[in-house]
Amino acid sequence: MEERARRIVETAVSLAEKGGFEAVRLRDVASQAGVALGTLYRHFRSKEDLLMAALSLEAEALLEQMQETPPSGLTPLERVTEYFAAATHALCRKPKFARAVLRAGASGEPELTEKLRRFHDICAEMAVAALRGKSLGQEKPTELELRVSFLLHKLWFASLIGWMGGLHSQADVVEELRAAAELIIRGAEGNW
Numbered sequence: 001m002e003e004r005a006r007r008i009v010e011t012a013v014s015l016a017e018k019g020g021f022e023a024v025r026l027r028d029v030a031s032q033a034g035v036a037l038g039t040l041y042r043h044f045r046s047k048e049d050l051l052m053a054a055l056s057l058e059a060e061a062l063l064e065q066m067q068e069t070p071p072s073g074l075t076p077l078e079r080v081t082e083y084f085a086a087a088t089h090a091l092c093r094k095p096k097f098a099r100a101v102l103r104a105g106a107s108g109e110p111e112l113t114e115k116l117r118r119f120h121d122i123c124a125e126m127a128v129a130a131l132r133g134k135s136l137g138q139e140k141p142t143e144l145e146l147r148v149s150f151l152l153h154k155l156w157f158a159s160l161i162g163w164m165g166g167l168h169s170q171a172d173v174v175e176e177l178r179a180a181a182e183l184i185i186r187g188a189e190g191n192w
Contacts, residue, residue: 007045008033009057012050013097021100024051028059045111052115054056054097062090065104069126071130075180079187083130084156084177089124092163099164106161124149131185148184155180 011033015023024047030040044050062092071082091098102142105116127149128141162168168176 004033004035004039005053006057008035008040008043009050009054012047013054013094014154016051016054016097016100017094018083018096021047021051021061021103024100026050046109047116048104048107048112049100051122052112052119053148055101055105055119056115056122058090058101059119062087063122063126065090066126066129066134070135071133073133076131076133077182079133080127080129080152080181080185081178083126084148084152084181085174087126088160088170088173088177102157102160102164102165108118118152123153144188148188151184152177152181174180 007031011016012024012029012167015025015028017031019033026040026044026047027037029050030037033040039052044053065086071079073079073087091101105112105119115167124141124146125136126147129136129138131145132138156173157167159173162171163173
C-alpha cells in the first residue's frame with residue numbers, strides 16, 4: 001500500500017477506535033490524514049471500503065506475527081486454538097475499531113468482495129498452517145483443510161458478532177472456537 005493510502009487507513013483506524021463506525025466520516029478522515037477528499041475517493045469508494053482496507057492491514061500484521069512465532073501446541077487443536085486466540089486478541093484489542101470493521105464487513109456491499117476475500121484467504125492460510133504445525137505457505141492446502149478452516153472462520157465471525165453485541169467476552173469467543181475445532185477435528189480424524 002502506498003504511503004498516502006496507508007496514512008488514510010491509519011487515520012480511519014484511529015477515528016474508528018475513538019468513536020466507532022459513525023466516527024469514520026470520510027471528510028474527517030481526509031482532513032486528519034492531510035489529503036484532499038478527492039484523493040481519498042481515488043483510493044477508497046466508501047467508509048466500508050476504507051475499513052476493509054484497514055482489516056486487511058490488521059490481517060497482514062497478524063500473518064507476519066504468525067510467521068515469526070507460529071502456534072506452538074502439540075496437536076492441531078492446540079495450535080488452531082492458539083491461532084484463534086491470537087486473531088481474536090489482534091482484532092479486539094481495539095474494540096471500537098473491531099466493531100466498526102465487523103459492521104463494515106457485514107454491510108453486503110458487492111464492491112467489498114475482493115477485500116473480504118483477501119482477508120479470508122490470509123486467515124485460511126494461517127489456520128491451515130496452525131492445523132498442520134508447519135510454516136505458512138509450504139504446500140497447497142487440501143480440500144479438507146480448507147473446509148475445516150472455512151467452517152472455523154464462519155464460527156469465529158458469528159462469535160465475534162456475539163462479542164460485538166456484548167453477549168460474549170474475548171475469552172468466550174476463543175473457547176467457542178476451541179470447542180468447535182475439537183468437534184470438527186475429531187470428526188475429520190483419519191482423513192488428514
